[in-house]
Amino acid sequence: DAKTTQPPSMDCAEGRAANLPCNHSTISGNEYVYWYRQIHSQGPQYIIHGLKNNETNEMASLIITEDRKSSTLILPHATLRDTAVYYCIVRVARNNRLAFGKGNQVVVIP
Amino acid sequence: NAGVMQNPRHLVRRRGQEARLRCSPMKGHSHVYWYRQLPEEGLKFMVYLQKENIIDESGMPKERFSAEFPKEGPSILRIQQVVRGDSAAYFCASSPGLRDRGDYEQYFGPGTRLTVT
Numbered sequence: 620d621a622k623t624t625q626p627p628s629m630d631c632a633e634g635r636a637a638n639l640p641c642n643h644s645t646i647s648g649n650e651y652v653y654w655y656r657q658i659h660s661q662g663p664q665y666i667i668h669g670l671k672n673n674e675t676n677e678m679a680s681l682i683i684t685e686d687r688k689s690s691t692l693i694l695p696h697a698t699l700r701d702t703a704v705y706y707c708i709v710r711v712a713r714n715n716r717l718a719f720g721k722g723n724q725v726v727v728i729p
Numbered sequence: 730n731a732g733v734m735q736n737p738r739h740l741v742r743r744r745g746q747e748a749r750l751r752c753s754p755m756k757g758h759s760h761v762y763w764y765r766q767l768p769e770e771g772l773k774f775m776v777y778l779q780k781e782n783i784i785d786e787s788g789m790p791k792e793r794f795s796a797e798f799p800k801e802g803p804s805i806l807r808i809q810q811v812v813r814g815d816s817a818a819y820f821c822a823s824s825p826g827l828r829d830r831g832d833y834e835q836y837f838g839p840g841t842r843l844t845v846t
Contacts, residue, residue, distance in 0.1 A: 653834070662733075662820050662837035663772065715824075716762065716785065717835060719772040 623707045628724040631701075637694040639723055641707030644688040650711050652683060654692050656703040657722070663706070666692065697727045731756065733823050733838035734803075741844045742811045750806040750841045754823030761804040762835060763796060766818045778804060811845045818842050 624642040631637035643652065653668040667674055667681045669690075674681045680693040694701055704722040734753040742748050754761050763775040777785040778798040789796070793811075798804040808815055822835040 657772075660818060660840070662839050663822075665834045665836060668834060715760070715777050716774040716788070717764075717772075717822075718774065719764075721771055 623709055623720060625705070625707050625720070625723040627721065628726070631694075631697045631725060631727050633699060633727050633729050634696055637697040637701065637725065637727070639692040639694070639705050639707075639725065640689065641692070642689045643707070643709045646687050646709050647711065650709045652681065652687075652690050653708045653710060653717070654679070654681065655706045655708065655717070655719075656701075657706070658700075658703040663719075664703075666705075699727050699729065701725065702727045733821055733836055735819075735821050735838035735841050737841060738839060739842045739844070741846060743846055744812055745810050748808040748811050748815070748843055748845075750808075750819050750821075750843070752804040752806070752821030752823075752838060754804070754821075755836055758823035758825050758836075760824045761798050762822045762824075763804075763806050764820045764822065764837075766820065766840075768817065772820065775806075808843075811843075813845050816843055816845045 651668050651670050654666040655663045657663045667676055667679050669681045669683055671683055671687055683690045704724050706719050706722040708717055733755055736751050759780055761778045764772045765775055766772045774788040776789050776796045780798055781800050793809045795807045818840045820837050820840045822837045824833045824835045
């Protein structure tokens with residue numbers, strides 16, 4: 620699976636949109652981009668995934684660049700409860716494991 | 730629709746004892762995965778199972794660890810003769826399996842915190 624690069628940490632203002640970047644320059648054509656988050660020591664929570672089109676659900680939006688070498692997770696209105704470690708994972712469909720890196724520690728500030 | 734269930738949530742074992750961790754997948758899910766998170770470290774894949782089959786156990790330690798997902802009942806992660814280094818959070822995830830497009834998401838349980846004294 621392709622490797623991803625995320626900033627180790629970032630702060631976001633409560634009520635504002637939070638834009639979380641992820642680089643995956645070696646992504647292959649059959650690899651999906653998945654986002655998960657882990658709040659404190661809870662189980663990871665699925666957020667969203669996509670292949671090449673932008674995706675939106677009730678939690679977030681996923682913007683994938685045209686060349687698919689990077690993506691951005693957007694939390695439209697960050698709340699204090701969005702403070703978590705966010706993981707960007709790239710994976711082929713046939714490989715069922717999720718390879719979690721170090722993630723991005725996002726802190727939402729009042 | 731209940732999520733992934735894991736029990737116990739906390740488990741304390743003395744060195745040399747056995748630990749059994751249970752995972753009930755979401756309704757309709759036939760694929761189960763186990764991950765381990767050591768203190769201050771990231772999540773590491775351990776094993777992937779379907780009903781009565783181990784699909785990928787490449788992340789499992791070679792000794793003392795085993796996993797099963799029987800036809801009936803929960804998936805079990807078994808650790809024999811536990812040592813202090815086994816102290817960690819063990820997370821189970823489930824998925825509905827491969828769709829036509831080949832993409833799917835995994836849903837995680839709350840984890841079992843194992844402490845070996």
